[in-house]
Amino acid sequence: xxxxxxxxxxxxxxxxxxxxxxxxxxxxxxxxxxxxxxxxxxxxxxxxxxxxxxxxxxxxxxxxxxxxxxxxxxxxxxxxxxxxxxxxxxxxxxxxxxxxxxxxxxxxxxxxxxxxxxxxxxxxxxxxxxxxxxxxxxxxxxxxxxxxxxxxxxxxxxxxxxxxxxxxxxxxxxxxxxxxxxxxxxxxxxxxxxxxxxxxxxxxxxxxxxxxxxxxxxxxxxxxxxxxxxxxxxxxxxxxxxxxxxxxxxxxxxxxxxxxxxxxxxxxxxxxxxxxxxxxxxxxxxxxxxxxxxxxxxxxxxxxxxxxxxxxxxxxxxxxxxxxxxxxxxxxxxxxxxxxxxxxxxxxxxxxxxxxxxxxxxxxxxxxxxxxxxxxxxxxxxxxxxxxxxxxxxxxxxxxxxxxxxxxxxxxxxxxxxxxxxxxxxxxxxxxxxxxxxxxxxxxxxxxxxxxxxxxxxxxxxxxxxxxxxxxxxxxxxxxxxxxxxxxxxxxxxxxxxxxxxxxxxxxxxxxxxxxxxxxxxxxxxxxxxxxx
Numbered sequence: 289x290x291x292x293x294x295x296x297x298x299x300x301x302x303x304x305x306x307x308x309x310x311x312x313x314x315x316x317x318x319x320x321x322x323x324x325x326x327x328x329x330x331x332x333x334x335x336x337x338x339x340x341x342x343x344x345x346x347x348x349x350x351x352x353x354x355x356x357x358x359x360x361x362x363x364x365x366x367x368x369x370x371x372x373x374x375x376x377x378x379x380x381x382x383x384x385x386x387x388x389x390x391x392x393x394x395x396x397x398x399x400x401x402x403x404x405x406x407x408x409x410x411x412x413x414x415x416x417x418x419x420x421x422x423x424x425x426x427x428x429x430x431x432x433x434x435x436x437x438x439x440x441x442x443x444x445x446x447x448x449x450x451x452x453x454x455x456x457x458x459x460x461x462x463x464x465x466x467x468x469x470x471x472x473x474x475x476x477x478x479x480x481x482x483x484x485x486x487x488x489x490x491x492x493x494x495x496x497x498x499x500x501x502x503x504x505x506x507x508x509x510x511x512x513x514x515x516x517x518x519x520x521x522x523x524x525x526x527x528x529x530x531x532x533x534x535x536x537x538x539x540x541x542x543x544x545x546x547x548x549x550x551x552x553x554x555x556x557x558x559x560x561x562x563x564x565x566x567x568x569x570x571x572x573x574x575x576x577x578x579x580x581x582x583x584x585x586x587x588x589x590x591x592x593x594x595x596x597x598x599x600x601x602x603x604x605x606x607x608x609x610x611x612x613x614x615x616x617x618x619x620x621x622x623x624x625x626x627x628x629x630x631x632x633x634x635x636x637x638x639x640x641x642x643x644x645x646x647x648x649x650x651x652x653x654x655x656x657x658x659x660x661x662x663x664x665x666x667x668x669x670x671x672x673x674x675x676x677x678x679x680x681x682x683x684x685x686x687x688x689x690x691x692x693x694x695x696x697x698x699x700x701x702x703x704x705x706x707x708x709x710x711x712x713x714x715x716x717x718x719x720x721x722x723x724x725x726x727x728x729x730x731x732x733x734x735x736x737x738x739x740x741x742x743x744x745x746x747x748x749x750x751x752x753x754x755x756x757x758x759x760x761x762x763x764x765x766x767x768x769x770x771x772x773x774x775x776x777x778x779x780x781x782x783x784x785x786x787x788x789x790x791x792x793x794x795x796x797x798x799x800x801x802x803x804x805x806x807x808x809x810x811x812x813x814x815x816x817x818x819x820x821x
């Protein structure tokens with residue numbers, strides 16, 4: 289067999305993530321593995337007649353980006369809805385919904401995704417836009433929705449009587465009529481009525497989304513909801529040779545489930561494909577600050593009456609988490625409030641007492657607020673912090689409701705990336721798409737440039753190197769794949785990104801000018817655009 293490489297990238301600034309060989313000029317790939325990392329001259333012996341040689345022109349090459357918090361199938365399906373992420377007022381909403389309705393006249397429903405809080409005042413406002421069909425709109429974070437009168441009537445919740453379970457709420461006016469706002473589990477009362485896209489349509493939307501994701505340099509994602517059915521969608525795409533994104537998919541554990549259902553999670557863990565694999569369980573401990581459903585140690589700054597209990601009690605979470613841990617599953621838990629973070633850390637500590645310590649790498653997702661007493665517990669318990677920098681309001685001028693919900697006393701410990709990293713925690717980064725854009729450069733921009741909300745707040749920003757490692761080597765560690773990917777190292781998987789710029793030559797505020805020029809997954813170029821000097 290020939291020892292010549294299929295690809296060589298030379299004349300590049302290669303950020304390897306390898307502590308023993310941090311920088312290189314050239315990388316060679318054969319099949320789906322990296323076979324050489326070093327100097328331009330050293331790469332010559334791997335060059336043959338059929339080797340494709342790419343001149344990096346001094347641009348940065350990194351390992352493929354691993355997004356540690358993602359909603360792949362959900363997001364892909366939502367691409368087929370009216371896109372409201374850029375809507376700033378009701379005129380924008382009207383234009384988007386009426387355009388969607390006109391282009392999809394055979395659709396029974398008009399549904400939109402990505403709206404921000406504070407834009408839609410009532411169901412009546414949606415009635416004025418579309419009244420002959422049910423309308424359903426979900427927020428960018430997925431925790432609140434709005435529906436028009438027709439949709440509420442179809443769900444049987446316009447009038448008092450039928451309510452949501454758990455932390456959910458059908459918001460009602462003084463007469464008891466639904467206003468159109470639905471929080472947390474109340475969302476399902478309407479969303480469950482929307483027709484499911486066909487399998488063929490799901491696959492079409494999934495492939496469309498993956499192509500866009502690859503184009504930003506993302507080569508792997510950690511999915512944050514799922515079951516065997518969803519994992520099989522990814523596995524089928526892999527079997528057909530059409531998958532170009534590695535997907536780690538957990539089993540989503542909901543409060544009403546018994547321990548017996550965990551066998552599905554155990555069966556998912558047996559699926560270990562090149563692209564699609566299981567091995568984890570996902571919990572939600574709370575909701576979000578914006579809808580007053582985050583679990584906090586102290587009351588909300590702008591609403592002292594809002595004191596949610598959390599989705600799992602400590603006893604319930606510990607029992608279910610211990611059962612997952614005994615099966616060898618990794619655990620991810622959504623925690624936005626400091627009360628949720630503490631409860632989950634308490635649960636993880638109890639699980640270690642019950643089952644004994646192992647290299648479990650259990651995780652806490654989001655960590656929007658943390659109490660200082662809990663910072664050292666991540667290192668002590670071996671728990672990974674998985675955070676999404678674009679969740680943080682970039683500045684006080686954005687008009688985001690988040691800072692008002694938390695209050696200035698909590699701001700110094702909000703989105704505390706620097707404090708958590710300095711406390712010795714493994715920090716994995718991601719986007720939480722569709723809550724935030726999947727383009728890593730947007731998330732790097734926030735991490736590197738976020739403004740202080742108050743002059744006395746600590747600086748929680750990260751360096752470019754820390755951001756790249758959080759998206760590569762540390763993210764690989766967060767899924768037990770640090771010996772396979774996340775570094776440009778001989779023998780590792782050939783998941784690579786060549787950028788349009790030398791990232792390290794850019795000012796921090798210029799980072800979003802850089803894009804992927806070439807993305808390689810498993811030794812195959814899945815996205816490419818010509819370099820221009």
